[in-house]
Amino acid sequence: MDKEISVFADNWNALGWAGVAILLWFAWRSGDLARLKDGARLNLFLGVAVALMVMWQIRTGVKPGLSFHMLGASLATLMFGFWRGWLAASLAALAAALTGKASLMGLGLESLLFCAVPAAVTHHLYRFVDRRLPNHFFVYVLANGFFGAALAIGAAALASTAVLALSGAYAMGYLLENYTPYFILLAWSEALTTGMGATLMAVYRPEWLETFDDERYIKNK
Template sequence: MNFTAPALFASVFPESFQWVGWLGLVFLAWRWLMSGDWRQLADPQRLNLFLGATVVVLALWQIRAGVKPGLSFHLYGMAALTLMFGFWRATCAGVLILFANAVFGRGSWEALGVDALLTAALPAAVSWGIFRLLDRFLPNHFFIYVLGNGFFGAALSVVAVGLATTALMALGGAYTLDYLLTHYTPYALMISWGEAFTTGMMVTVMAVYRPDWVESFDDARYIQNK
């Protein structure tokens, strides 16, 4: 296994995929600017927390293993970032991580757009969607928040990345579907267990000791009078 393989290489995707990735990334950047969510980073305390969390996840992404170019396994941490900052800032943090990887030669500039959609926006969207569903349909309870979002939501976010990567690689002709289903997909899905455990523990500790770090958590709703 190659422990220095970047998440995606430009060589494994056709140029059309790269253009779609960059267009998607530009659209997300425009939507983020329009949403006004970026104003949250004007608060120095929030900015320091955001940058610190981004650096921690950047370090986490360096611990990876790869079987082939474009096929790597690592913990993502995107579910934790999403619960801490919401979808938009979590996706921004993921893009910053990919940018840093590209700067230091551990990622591809050409595939950065596809990589951002696949490994930053997608898991953040899944995590945020799970949070919104649980918040709407289930009681506000600490264990529902931790188990549903920290464990279940984190696991599903990684499952989504694994399945989407399999589909895109097969569709783009990078690898055959049989090869992916044998040598990549099962192991990519297994990573979801590690992601669930890691995120669940992190969210639990932060919710108990530093609830102000987790914007999606409100101790008055999830703990008090329960």
């Protein structure tokens, strides 16, 4: 959702902001944000947020509201879990809006569609893999990093396509021809970046990945 003016009607933007408010309330209630009181964790979180801000500045688009850029939400979720992963990506969305790359009014929907949706998909896939598949390094990297990131951005693409069509911003036929298919290219880039990032951190900085336990995935093999 680029440009300074949102392509959505005010009621859709209001729904987006209401959704963000609800998520923030649940995030606070979960107690997960209290982990940022630790200085080392806070520094890492802010560093990742800044990196995502840079990533979100590099974008292209065909029409207002139809922009393409990498998300980074999957890697942030593997590092911090759902709540802080979503928040880090949302800070990147906020920076994009403040710099004129996206609509400030549409920031709520941006946060839900391109931050919360991929973070939720990554989180739930991780939980499934953790319960059902062997505790193996390559299973973690391939399933959560590569496949998980591709699945997450695919879910974000479908969700944004549905909202854009239901809101009347664009016709579904136009979106399916000129918008949604291009996320296939982004999915490959997102998967490669997330998988490589998760691999490097698992090897050299496993403490940065809160979803990764080197005792389970490496040392006991």
